Amino acid sequence: MMLKVVLACLLVSVTCAKDIRIELTGNYYFSTDIKSWYDARIFCSNNNLELASVQDEAEASLIQSLAPAQGIYWTSGTDLNNPNGNFFWSSGAAIEHSNPMWAAGEPNDYLTAGTEVCVSINTNTGKIQDSLFWEQYKYICESV
Template sequence: VVEAFSGASLFPCGPGSREWEYFDGKCYYFSLTRTSWYKAKAQCEEMHSQLAVINSYAKQSFVMFRTRNERFWIGLTDENSEGEWEWIDGTDYRTTFTLILSLPRFWKEGEPNNSGNNEDCAHVWISGKWNDVYCTYECYYICEKPLPN
């Protein structure tokens, strides 16, 4: 009987993963420490996950709600080619942007501005809106992973 309540519904992200939050078919980790974009990316990978890819309005809403006004790295960078934003999992940036064109902009007003010609990594900022900042900036980060089998 206990087996039937092994926690799948209470802890959909796994019984040993209380720090992972379930939303819309995926599991999310909101870090408690700040680090650079590169280290954040590596730390997500160590946990068999990746920096969050925001590819829907629902996901953006969840992230906005959850991060409030704290800054969290997401898996978006233009370090390969200035101004050409790429999601780390290969999700097409222009496609996601087309999807959301009729919705409120995700970038904070005036962003991305590549300030100092040195802002190639994106984080959520005020009210969950996005900003580009230098990649060695230290802030919190969001990892995501599929539901465990």
């Protein structure tokens, strides 16, 4: 079985678990299926990839332009195991609450019980938001 993402960019092949061959667009794999944040993270990890860390607005714009379908995609951002709703990418970089990549009013769940503990990106807008980890979204993996 072969999963493909075809875009006008350099394609790089990665050999993956269970004889699946994933073709990356640049450093990214854009899923066509949906998973929870945890399942998306496991899928990426099992295929020698990570959920994407969107470091800045330029990278958010690149992802927005490369995404084969518009919508909401999981990223690596989370505030799991971090007090006071401090979000971090899997790279370890902090996602400050004042970061201009956040959609208006986001993050919006860190002051309460905090069930929106994972970060997704809306490829319609290029903005990130905190989301419920059990929601089913497409996801973006990247090579590390």
